[in-house]
Amino acid sequence: MDLTRGYGDPVVSRHADVLERAATRTGRQGRPFLLDPLGAPDLRVNRWFESDEVGGLEPATWRKYAYSLAVWLSFLWAYGQSWDNADHEAEKAFKVWRMLDERNDQLVAPGTYGDNLTNVKLFYHWAGNEYGVRNPIRFRRTRGKRWDGSQAEKAVTAPKATRDRDVKWFDPAGYERYRDCGLMGFTLDGDEDLSWRGRNGQRNGAFADGLYGSGLRLEEWGSVLLIELPPDDPGRSFYTCHLAEQTAKGKSSRRYWMPRRALLPALNYCEGERASAVRRAQAEGRYERMAGARVLTRVLARRRVVLREADGSLTEVSLDALRPAARRRILRETPEGLEPLVLWLNEDGLPRDPHGWEHTFKEANARLARLGLMGFAGAPHMLRHSFALRWFSVGRLLYDRTLAHLTPEETRDFRHEFGSAWDLVQMLLGHADQRTTKETYLEPFEALEVEMLLMHADVGAIPDLMSAVFAGDRRVQGDPLAVGR
Numbered sequence: 381m382d383l384t385r386g387y388g389d390p391v392v393s394r395h396a397d398v399l400e401r402a403a404t405r406t407g408r409q410g411r412p413f414l415l416d417p418l419g420a421p422d423l424r425v426n427r428w429f430e431s432d433e434v435g436g437l438e439p440a441t442w443r444k445y446a447y448s449l450a451v452w453l454s455f456l457w458a459y460g461q462s463w464d465n466a467d468h469e470a471e472k473a474f475k476v477w478r479m480l481d482e483r484n485d486q487l488v489a490p491g492t493y494g495d496n497l498t499n500v501k502l503f504y505h506w507a508g509n510e511y512g513v514r515n516p517i518r519f520r521r522t523r524g525k526r527w528d529g530s531q532a533e534k535a536v537t538a539p540k541a542t543r544d545r546d547v548k549w550f551d552p553a554g555y556e557r558y559r560d561c562g563l564m565g566f567t568l569d570g571d572e573d574l575s576w577r578g579r580n581g582q583r584n585g586a587f588a589d590g591l592y593g594s595g596l597r598l599e600e601w602g603s604v605l606l607i608e609l610p611p612d613d614p615g616r617s618f619y620t621c622h623l624a625e626q627t628a629k630g631k632s633s634r635r636y637w638m639p640r641r642a643l644l645p646a647l648n649y650c651e652g653e654r655a656s657a658v659r660r661a662q663a664e665g666r667y668e669r670m671a672g673a674r675v676l677t678r679v680l681a682r683r684r685v686v687l688r689e690a691d692g693s694l695t696e697v698s699l700d701a702l703r704p705a706a707r708r709r710i711l712r713e714t715p716e717g718l719e720p721l722v723l724w725l726n727e728d729g730l731p732r733d734p735h736g737w738e739h740t741f742k743e744a745n746a747r748l749a750r751l752g753l754m755g756f757a758g759a760p761h762m763l764r765h766s767f768a769l770r771w772f773s774v775g776r777l778l779y780d781r782t783l784a785h786l787t788p789e790e791t792r793d794f795r796h797e798f799g800s801a802w803d804l805v806q807m808l809l810g811h812a813d814q815r816t817t818k819e820t821y822l823e824p825f826e827a828l829e830v831e832m833l834l835m836h837a838d839v840g841a842i843p844d845l846m847s848a849v850f851a852g853d854r855r856v857q858g859d860p861l862a863v864g865r
Contacts, residue, residue: 410439593642661729
C-alpha cells in the first residue's frame, strides 16, 4: 500500500518506509506524531501521546488534543519562544492572534479557544511532571465541581459568556428541514433534487435521526454494531438499548432509548444504501484485505461474542470491552461473503470513522447556503442539544400539568419522590452531574416561567409548543421557510 500517494510533502516522501511499517501496527494507528515547520520531531512532545494520561484514548480524542497542541506550538514558533520556556505573555498574545488579530484569516469562536487552552493545559501538566516545565496557561478556580468531583477551573484568558455563541438548538420543524434539505438532498419544496450529487442521503438522514432521536454523542452512535440494534416491533414506540462502556464518554455504560421513528431509518439503510455498498466492496475483495480484521463466529449471552483472530485462534470478549476502533475492524460472515459488523459505512463499503461525519454536516451547511438559507446550519452535537431541549419541553409540560392541583408542600414532596424535568433529561443524556445538563444544554429555559408553558399547553403537539415558546430565541433554529411565511 502506497501511503504517500497524493502527497507532495518531501518530508513524508523521505520517510515512506516508516509510514509503511507503522500501517501494519494496528495498536498505533491514529496516534499523532508532530513535526516542527522544518520537518523535525521533538520526541519529548510526541511522548505525550504514548503516556498513561492519553495513550489509551481513542484516535478521535488524540486528534483533538494534537490539533490544539499543534496550533499552540506553531504559534510559539512564530512568536519566537520554545514550548518548554513559554511565559504568560505568550498566552496573552495567543488569545489575540487566535480570536482578534485581523491578520489571521482563521479566527475562532470563544468556545474553540477555550478548548485549545484546556487541551494544552493537559499537555503541560504531564510535561511538568516529566521534565519540570512550567505551565504558561494560567487557570483559576470557579464555582462548582467537575463530573469526577474535582474542583472546576477556567483559564484566566478564557473569554466570558461563550455558550451563547457556541451552543444552538433546532426545534422539531427546524431539524426536519435541516435533515431533508441539507443531509438528504431534497429541494425546499420537498421534492427530489435531480441536481444533487450526493449519493448517501439515506445513510445521512438515518444517522441524523439516530442522534436527534436518542441523544447519543457522535462517536457513541457512530460505533454501534448491527447486533446491538433492536429488531423492529410495530407495537412499540421506544426501545431500551445498551451503550457499551468503551464507546461511552467517561467509559460509563448506560441505557439509552431509541424511538421507533429513529430505528426504522437505520434498518432501512441496512437494506438499502448499506447493502449496496457492501456488495460493491465484496465484489472488489476489500474485506479480505482489511488490516487487523477479526471475524465474528458466535454471539453469546450477556453481550459476549467469540471472534476469530487473523491466526485462526478464537477469543471471547465482551461488547462493552470493544473500543470504537476495534469495532470497526470486526467482520461477520454472511451467505454473500464477509461484511463489517459496525452499522455505519462509507460509500466504498468500509467502516466509517465517526470523525468523517463532521465533514458530512459541513457539506450539508454549504448546500443549505446555496439553497438560500444563509445562517441556517447544524452540527452533530447540535442534535444532542436539540434532543435535550425537546425532552425538557415534554417533561416540563408533563410535570406542570401533573402538579397543577397540588399545594406547594405537596409539589415539593412529589419532586422529591419522582424527580423533576431536569432529572429526566439528565438521565436521558447520561450526565453524571446535573449542572452540565442545566448550564450547557438547556440555556433557553433559564428564563422560562412555568406560566409560559401552561399558556401554550393548549397547542397540544410538542413541536407546535416548542415553535411557539422559542420563536423569539435566536439560538433555537426553527424551519426558516415557515418563519418566512
